Amino acid sequence: SQQGEEDPQALSIQEGENATMNCSYKTSINNLQWYRQNSGRGLVHLILIRSNEREKHSGRLRVTLDTSKKSSSLLITASRAADTASYFCATDANDYKLSFGAGTTVTVRA
């Protein structure tokens, strides 16, 4: 069943700008993960944030987690054309299942 829900559904930005997308979920989680998917291909894991963490960085990625609001955000700084992709959040409740949302489609214009 769907757990994460991303917002917005689509985002178009200029190269060099920052891209922010949000994820809301419904039940308690062990961790929350973000994945990227290039058109019609498999998903690639980007970053994981545990339920006891509030913020995490990886290169140009910054993820926040607010368990009281059951929400997370992914920030991509200084975007590049290669960042054009769909981004998905996935929640893990330590039950051998990852529940994904429908994704945010990001287009970076040159």
Next chain:
Amino acid sequence: ETGVTQTPRHLVMGMTNKKSLKCEQHLGHNAMYWYKQSAKKPLELMFVYNFKEQTENNSVPSRFSPECPNSSHLFLHLHTLQPEDSALYLCASSPRDRGQTEAFFGQGTRLTVV
């Protein structure tokens, strides 16, 4: 390259055909998954295997039949499918037994039912 290989990459089949999708990983992961991805919809978890034992069947119609002969291989047998079953089918694995939950995905099989 994630280490998870799916074949074929594309498949067109008639509603009366029988075909199989194959997934292979040599990452030593214990958990393997089948997901269905339809346009503009969340990924739907179909089946979960832990060391070749099925632990989850997410109310999937019986025209989809999974098989996990060993912890490195996963199949999805298809028969008498419907056009609405056309989608991208993704296989994934993760090393849950090592306490890691990140999923490694294959490139997917784009299935078209005609």
